[in-house]
């Protein structure tokens with residue numbers, strides 16, 4: 001059988017493309033090297049709880065078109081992401097807002113908070129920040145930096161803030177109101193029943209093969225489709241011939257606990273350097289779960305080596321330049337469309353992936 005499209009990757013990008021292509025009467029085969037569909041938004045059910053296997057995923061967008069689009073496939077609950085930060089034995093609300101400042105300095109008004117931050121920034125007298133530490137200090141002042149930024153960032157990047165470039169932090173989301181909603185977006189929520197069901201609906205009636213790696217599969221089936229949509233790693237597609245792009249990875253340690261409520265919140269960040277993990281996610285709170293047990297995941301940020309899950313692209317000059325070279329090669333592959341976070345070597349939130357996939361569909365599926 002020859003398909004119109006071979007879609008490599010059953011993640012959000014590949015699945016949106018497959019759904020739209022089917023609507024236009026095209027035939028698709030979707031393959032994924034993992035043993036399940038849904039890519040990084042996959043939820044695994046443990047003790048009746050939807051566990052976000054590849055990291056906590058909160059859907060948020062200001063794009064009404066994308067919000068309406070995703071709502072075709074699921075009803076979203078009214079979850080609002082309001083993480084908490086633990087620094088030694090102190091506990092603060094995030095993002096940095098009046099609740100955080102009030103707890104930190106025992107103050108009440110925005111004016112008082114602004115004065116403290118400005119005074120700390122002025123005392124540092126940093127005119128041209130040379131690294132991330134100086135940049136963050138010059139934006140946040142000493143207390144917020146030391147307690148809430150320094151240790152967390154060092155764990156995330158595996159390096160001291162003094163050795164990280166300043167561009168990583170361009171601005172800080174300070175809020176001088178009492179508001180713990182992490183996102184500024186108009187729409188936010190978690191799909192009731194988990195994300196995998198969304199992708200199941202998108203791929204309904206479409207041929208799907210899991211446990212199928214493209215590079216093996218295409219050797220045996222070179223004429224399987226007229227065109228390919230490739231959402232795997234762009235450098236791997238080209239056999240790493242220009243060199244390998246770099247990523248940061250995350251290791252998850254997931255545990256079932258015999259209690260119904262471990263930390264009272266879905267997301268708790270650990271901001272001191274001494275605690276080895278960056279966050280603990282308690283999955284049931286995404287869906288207001290009432291189960292008897294609970295499931296938590298500790299997240300450890302780690303170096304990435306080939307063969308590991310590539311989570312976050314390292315978009316510094318060196319890697320962006322290398323990606324541009326791969327992009328030029330990609331432009332010459334007339335029958336291959338590169339998409340998604342790995343095909344574009346870009347950190348995309350889910351709404352941006354949907355936007356990008358719909359844009360490609362509009363051009364491609366006439």
Ligand SMILES: Cc1cc2nc3c(=O)[nH]c(=O)nc-3n(C[C@H](O)[C@H](O)[C@H](O)COP(=O)(O)OP(=O)(O)OC[C@H]3O[C@@H](n4cnc5c(N)ncnc54)[C@H](O)[C@@H]3O)c2cc1C
Pocket residue numbers: 008009010011012013014031032033034038039040041054055056057058059060212213214215231232233250311312339340341342348349350351353
């Ligand atoms: C830790 C973490 C937390 C996140 N949290 C949020 C959040 O809260 N909110 C939000 O909006 N976004 C979040 N995101 C981003 C979100 O995960 C992505 O936007 C989305 O999953 C990207 O979809 P995709 O289809 O591009 O990639 P993926 O989901 O990675 O899909 C690509 C698929 O291709 C498959 N594949 C790769 N190579 C091959 C091959 N050679 N052969 C066959 N199959 C292959 C992979 O197995 C994978 O299933 C988060 C990302 C991470 C890493």
